[in-house]
Structure formats: structure tokens, C-alpha cells
Amino acid sequence: EINGHSVAPSKRIAIVGGGLVGSLNACFFAQKGFHVDLYESRADIRTATKVAGRSINLALSHRGRAALRAVGLEGHITTEGIPMYARMIHDLDGSTHAVPYGTRPDHFIISIDRRRLNEVMLNMAEKFPLVKFHFNHRLVKCNLESGDMTFSISGGATVEHTADLVIGCDGAHSAVRGVMEKKILFDFKQEYIEHGYVELETPADKSGDYAMAKNYLHIWPRDTFMLIALPNLDRSFTTTLFMPFKQFDQLTTETAVTNFFRATFPDAVKLIGENHLVKSFMDTKPSSLISVKCKPYHSGRAVIMGDAAHAMVPFYGQGMNAGFLDCLMFHELMDQYNDNFDLVLPAFTKMMQPNGEAIVDLAAYNYIEMRHLVNTWSYYFRKKMDNFLYRLMPNSWVPRYTMVTFTLTPYSKCIEHRDWQDKMLTRAAWIGGTTIVAMALCAVLPLAQMEDYLEHSTRIGRTFSRVVRGTKSHLGYSQFFLRHAWRYSN
Ligand SMILES: Cc1cc2nc3c(=O)[nH]c(=O)nc-3n(C[C@H](O)[C@H](O)[C@H](O)COP(=O)(O)OP(=O)(O)OC[C@H]3O[C@@H](n4cnc5c(N)ncnc54)[C@H](O)[C@@H]3O)c2cc1C
Numbered sequence: 001e002i003n004g005h006s007v008a009p010s011k012r013i014a015i016v017g018g019g020l021v022g023s024l025n026a027c028f029f030a031q032k033g034f035h036v037d038l039y040e041s042r043a044d045i046r047t048a049t050k051v052a053g054r055s056i057n058l059a060l061s062h063r064g065r066a067a068l069r070a071v072g073l074e075g076h077i078t079t080e081g082i083p084m085y086a087r088m089i090h091d092l093d094g095s096t097h098a099v100p101y102g103t104r105p106d107h108f109i110i111s112i113d114r115r116r117l118n119e120v121m122l123n124m125a126e127k128f129p130l131v132k133f134h135f136n137h138r139l140v141k142c143n144l145e146s147g148d149m150t151f152s153i154s155g156g157a158t159v160e161h162t163a164d165l166v167i168g169c170d171g172a173h174s175a176v177r178g179v180m181e182k183k184i185l186f187d188f189k190q191e192y193i194e195h196g197y198v199e200l201e202t203p204a205d206k207s208g209d210y211a212m213a214k215n216y217l218h219i220w221p222r223d224t225f226m227l228i229a230l231p232n233l234d235r236s237f238t239t240t241l242f243m244p245f246k247q248f249d250q251l252t253t254e255t256a257v258t259n260f261f262r263a264t265f266p267d268a269v270k271l272i273g274e275n276h277l278v279k280s281f282m283d284t285k286p287s288s289l290i291s292v293k294c295k296p297y298h299s300g301r302a303v304i305m306g307d308a309a310h311a312m313v314p315f316y317g318q319g320m321n322a323g324f325l326d327c328l329m330f331h332e333l334m335d336q337y338n339d340n341f342d343l344v345l346p347a348f349t350k351m352m353q354p355n356g357e358a359i360v361d362l363a364a365y366n367y368i369e370m371r372h373l374v375n376t377w378s379y380y381f382r383k384k385m386d387n388f389l390y391r392l393m394p395n396s397w398v399p400r401y402t403m404v405t406f407t408l409t410p411y412s413k414c415i416e417h418r419d420w421q422d423k424m425l426t427r428a429a430w431i432g433g434t435t436i437v438a439m440a441l442c443a444v445l446p447l448a449q450m451e452d453y454l455e456h457s458t459r460i461g462r463t464f465s466r467v468v469r470g471t472k473s474h475l476g477y478s479q480f481f482l483r484h485a486w487r488y489s490n
């Protein structure tokens with residue numbers, strides 16, 4: 001009996017990791033009357049002094065919102081966030097142009113403060129009497145069969161706890177997954193990419209207002225590196241530079257940094273302020289970016305979710321959204337199998353592992369696309385064709401990023417859909433292309449000569465495409481396409 005209402009003889013749930021996914025899971029389990037122990041290696045972020053200036057933000061989209069809606073937090077979070085209706089592309093010459101996220105009124109993403117979101121979810125979970133937080137507890141050992149766990153706490157001591165279900169929400173370098181990795185039949189793959197990132201800050205302007213247009217995701221695409229800025233409530237923008245580590249390594253003096261930024265992001269230098277920019281750049285070591293894929297997501301009475309199960313590079317803005325979706329789908333399976341963990345855990349792996357793997361691959365593909373494929377004619381026409389066909393057949397021809405960002409279509413279907421689209425596009429291009437050429441020829445050439453013309457033209461066509469491919473990469477077409485491809489990428 002608690003507060004006058006009876007609770008099921010509640011199983012003990014241990015949530016390892018009190019980050020975004022762990023705290024959302026605590027809300028889900030708390031609302032279902034479970035006994036929840038949340039263990040977080042760091043101190044309670046709600047009491048830690050606010051780190052001045054450094055606010056980290058993230059793009060929240062449909063999948064993450066669906067999960068927050070299920071615990072009654074969507075309204076609260078979205079009113080605190082800042083809607084972004086389009087990308088704002090900043091060209092080398094300082095000119096900008098907007099590329100809307102879509103033609104529909106609900107096609108926008110929301111810039112959310114990471115720490116604030118984490119606090120809101122911790123506060124909600126803590127309201128439940130059966131929820132207990134254990135900060136400064138780092139999981140160091142775990143028996144996946146018995147649910148016995150060992151935590152190291154401050155001062156080097158350790159404490160033991162046990163649970164009926166252990167949920168690893170402990171991020172890309174998960175300790176829970178680390179124990180699973182030792183099991184036979186557990187597949188695991190991790191990959192660091194050559195890019196690192198540093199977070200800078202674009203402060204409010206002199207009049208205290210946003211220095212750039214507020215409701216946009218600002219991007220400065222520069223081929224092998226780029227700057228991205230998302231708005232904050234305090235009228236600043238968190239501005240992230242993504243660049244290969246080997247290029248960071250070359251920027252070791254203030255002069256080198258100043259020249260680099262002046263040459264590549266001239267408008268951003270003015271908005272951030274040159275001294276502030278150089279100082280914060282020199283003070284920050286670039287962080288790494290890692291992809292993690294693994295299978296299965298459960299073992300014994302433990303299951304992993306979020307980055308612990310599928311860490312991805314951020315080039316789709318889906319990591320948190322994917323982790324939140326894990327929580328939602330896990331709880332739908334709990335309802336479906338009447339809280340029977342023996343059935344829920346395998347069902348969770350079966351349902352979500354293919355999707356976790358798919359979004360990790362989609363994000364990695366996007367990372368490449370952002371830097372290379374975006375420079376080829378095919379990508380450019382692809383975006384134009386995508387948008388034309390999407391307008392023509394909005395229910396059957398949906399661009400891939402629209403499916404990923406603005407629908408709940410399983411990520412694995414987004415890849416299948418993309419492959420189908422690729423096939424259709426290639427076929428359409430061939431049919432279209434050859435028909436146009438054939439019609440033109442029929443109009444100008446008597447049939448007799450046509451055969452040998454076609455014979456020659458295929459040879460010419462092959463040579464021509466080789467020449468184009470060769471020159472394009474050298475003539476810096478990349479800049480041109482990047483500048484204009486975005487115009488058609490909505
Ligand atoms: C630069 C960048 C930009 C991003 N932008 C976006 C975006 O726009 N949109 C989006 O959806 N996603 C974005 N992401 C991804 C998003 O940040 C992650 O997907 C998300 O934080 C994953 O949440 P999580 O709770 O699974 O892991 P984490 O947030 O990493 O939390 C793990 C928690 O577990 C704790 N922990 C770790 N080990 C232990 C242990 N042994 N014992 C106890 N506790 C432990 C950690 O202290 C931490 O609090 C971005 C990521 C990066 C790096």
C-alpha cells in the first residue's frame with residue numbers, strides 16, 4: 001500500500017546511467033509502479049554549479065517527441081525548446097539562404113538544451129516514492145544472470161546491489177555492454193571517424209538579441225569540415241565545428257586559428273567575436289565521434305538502450321531520438337507481454353536491433369554524403385528529383401531524411417525505401433534519358449544513320465563521363481554544388 005493505492009509486488013529495476021535515456025526510462029518505469037534504482041557515475045547535474053556559457057543543445061524530432069508524449073512531457077519540453085523550420089546555409093561569401101525542412105506545418109525540429117531536458121526528466125521520476133537515485137555510483141561489475149552489481153563510489157570504496165532487471169543506459173562506452181561483449185554469440189563493432197568536434201558559442205548581439213536568424217539550424221558546409229549552430233533560450237547559439245583531427249592538429253597558434261576562421265567562416269568570426277573565438281578554440285580539445293553496433297541488445301536479465309546499444313555519429317541528429325524511441329518501444333512490449341521480462345527482452349532485440357543498426361548506418365552514410373556525395377551531379381539531381389516527386393506523389397515518394405526525421409517509419413524501412421527509390425530513379429533516368437535522345441535523333445536523323453550514331457554516341461558518352469568525373473573533383477565543383485544542392489534539398 002503506498003499513498004492509499006496498491007502497487008504490484010514491484011520488481012526491482014536497476015537503470016545504469018542517468019543521462020537522457022536513463023532518466024526517460026526512469027519516468028516510464030516509475031509511472032508503471034516499479035521499484036527503480038538509478039545509478040549514475042557523475043554527480044547530480046541538478047545541484048552541480050551551472051557551467052557558465054557552455055550550453056549543449058540537440059535537435060529533437062518526431063521519434064523523440066513520441067516518447068516524451070508517452071510520459072506526458074512533450075508539451076513541457078517543446079515549449080522550452082526553439083523550433084527550427086529550415087536550415088540556413090552560410091556560403092563562403094557570407095551570403096545565406098534557407099532550405100525548409102518540408103512543406104507541411106509539422107515539419108520542423110526543436111532545439112533543446114541537453115542539461116535542462118535531463119533535469120526535467122530526473123525531477124519527474126524522482127516524484128515517485130519507489131524511485132531512488134544513486135549519484136557518484138559507477139558500475140564496475142555486473143552478473144547478467146543474477147542481476148548482482150558492484151559500483152565504485154567516491155573514495156574508492158565499492159557497494160553491491162541487485163535487481164530483477166538491469167537496464168544499461170550508460171552511453172557509447174557502456175559498462176553493461178562491456179559485460180555482454182564477453183558472452184559467446186554477442187557481436188560488437190565500434191568505429192571512430194576521422195572527424196572530431198569542438199563546441200563554441202555565438203553570443204547574443206550587442207542589443208541582447210540573437211546574432212543570427214533564430215528559428216533555423218545554421219550550417220556552414222565546407223566540404224571536409226563544417227560548422228553547425230543551434231539556437232538557445234538565452235539568445236546565444238551553440239556552434240559546433242566538425243573537422244578532421246589532422247586539421248585540428250594544424251591549428252596550434254592563435255594566428256593559424258584566426259586565419260583559418262577568417263578564410264572559411266568569415267561571417268561567423270564577426271558573430272562569435274574573434275578574440276572570444278580564438279580563446280575558446282585554443283582552450284578546447286576536440287572530442288571524438290564513435291559509431292557502435294552490437295547484437296543482441298539483451299543477455300540474461302540485462303538489456304541495453306540508447307548509445308549503449310547504438311552509438312552513432314551525429315550527422316542525422318537522431319542519437320537521442322533513437323534512444324528515446326527505444327524506451328517507448330520497450331514499454332509497448334511490456335504492455336504487450338504483461339511485464340514478462342523473459343518475453344519482453346528477446347522481443348525488444350528482435351524489434352529494435354535492426355533499427356538501431358540501420359540508423360547507425362544512415363548517420364554514417366549521411367556523414368559521407370555531407371562531405372563527398374553532395375558534390376556529385378547525381379546527388380544534386382537526386383535532391384531535385386526527390387522534391388519534385390514528393391510534391392507529385394506525397395504519399396509514396398518521401399525523401400529519406402523526411403522519413404527519418406518526420407515519421408515513425410522504422411529506420412530499417414527507411415533504408416529499404418531508399419534502396420527502392422534508388423532503383424526507381426536509376427531506371428527512370430535511363431528510360432527518360434534514352435527516350436529523349438531517341439526522339440531527338442528520330443527527328444533529325446534518317447533511320448539508316450541512327451544505328452552507327454548510337455554506336456558512336458555510347459563510346460562518346462563513356463569518354464565524356466570520364467572527363468567530367470576527372471575535372472569535377474578538381475574544379476571545386478564541390479563548393480558550387482554544396483552551395484546550390486541545399487537549395488533543393490528540402
Ligand atoms: C556533437 C553531438 C551532437 C549531437 N546532436 C544530437 C541531436 O541533434 N539530436 C539527437 O537526437 N542526438 C544528438 N546527439 C546524440 C545524443 O547526444 C546521444 O544519442 C544521447 O546523449 C544518448 O543518450 P544516452 O543516455 O544513451 O547516453 P549518454 O547521454 O552518454 O548518457 C550515459 C550516462 O551514463 C553514465 N555512465 C556511463 N558509464 C557509467 C557507468 N559505468 N556507471 C554508471 N553510469 C555511467 C554517464 O555519466 C551518462 O550520464 C549528438 C551527439 C553529439 C556527440
Ligand SMILES: COc1ccc2c(c1)CN(c1nc(C(=O)N(C)c3cc(Cl)c(F)cc3C(=O)O)c(Cl)s1)C2
Nearest residue numbers: 057058059087219228240314315316317370401405
Ligand atoms: C548539436 O549538434 C548537431 C550536430 C549535427 C546535427 C545536429 C546537431 C542536428 N542535425 C540534423 N540533421 C538533420 C538531417 O536530416 N540532415 C540530413 C542534416 C545533416 C547535417 Cl550534418 C546537417 F548539418 C544538417 C542536416 C539537415 O537536414 O538540416 C536534421 Cl533534420 S537535424 C545534424
